[in-house]
Amino acid sequence: ETGVTQTPRHLVMGMTNKKSLKCEQHLGHNAMYWYKQSAKKPLELMFVYNFKEQTENNSVPSRFSPECPNSSHLFLHLHTLQPEDSALYLCASSQEGLAEAGVRDTQYFGPGTRLTVL
Amino acid sequence: LAKTTQPISMDSYEGQEVNITCSHNNIATNDYITWYQQFPSQGPRFIIQGYKTKVTNEVASLFIPADRKSSTLSLPRVSLSDTAVYYCLVTGGFKTIFGAGTRLFVKA
Numbered sequence: 001e002t003g004v005t006q007t008p009r010h011l012v013m014g015m016t017n018k019k020s021l022k023c024e025q026h027l028g029h030n031a032m033y034w035y036k037q038s039a040k041k042p043l044e045l046m047f048v049y050n051f052k053e054q055t056e057n058n059s060v061p062s063r064f065s066p067e068c069p070n071s072s073h074l075f076l077h078l079h080t081l082q083p084e085d086s087a088l089y090l091c092a093s094s095q096e097g098l099a100e101a102g103v104r105d106t107q108y109f110g111p112g113t114r115l116t117v118l
Numbered sequence: 119l120a121k122t123t124q125p126i127s128m129d130s131y132e133g134q135e136v137n138i139t140c141s142h143n144n145i146a147t148n149d150y151i152t153w154y155q156q157f158p159s160q161g162p163r164f165i166i167q168g169y170k171t172k173v174t175n176e177v178a179s180l181f182i183p184a185d186r187k188s189s190t191l192s193l194p195r196v197s198l199s200d201t202a203v204y205y206c207l208v209t210g211g212f213k214t215i216f217g218a219g220t221r222l223f224v225k226a
Contacts, residue, residue: 035216045215088159090161105214109161
């Protein structure tokens with residue numbers, strides 16, 4: 001399988017449930033990202049991992065917990081979510097593992113997980 | 119990060135050339151300009167990236183004037199399948215911020 005894959009593609013969960021989203025990239029990239037896309041809103045960057053280390057947490061509530069065991073896998077653990085957390089959650093990866101300016105860091109996105117919180 | 123401004127929506131007809139202009143007045147010296155395309159319920163897809171002047175690939179062309187304060191994505195001979203949201207981004211390092219994008223609707 002090539003590119004960036006995400007599972008599950010669709011998820012419905014109650015507010016008291018615990019679930020996890022999985023992302024896997026087969027591109028040999030060093031950086032991975034989680035984005036949230038709510039209806040009629042721009043994509044919001046949530047987390048960035050660079051060589052398995054978290055380099056960005058964009059003021060995301062603690063009910064979202066990321067995990068990056070290696071450069072190819074990224075998880076987003078969910079617990080006690082709210083209905084307003086319903087959205088499309090997108091994972092992306094990019095080649096460069098460097099944060100210095102001028103890096104042409106093209107991101108490759110997965111198909112997303114459509115999450116509905118009841 | 120440089121903020122980008124682009125039209126909210128555009129309409130076109132099949133076979134026409136579409137030009138979408140993006141403003142990024144505060145672009146930094148080392149920033150690149152990147153365009154993505156997104157279909158409903160899918161992740162954005164990279165279209166083209168440039169630093170200055172003109173870049174062309176099999177999908178689109180990107181025109182960047184000397185002052186780099188704006189850029190224009192040109193889609194030649196659009197088809198119905200080009201109906202999507204197009205995002206203009208200024209990218210430098212990890213912090214990539216997506217704006218609202220331009221919703222292009224191609225009519226038959």
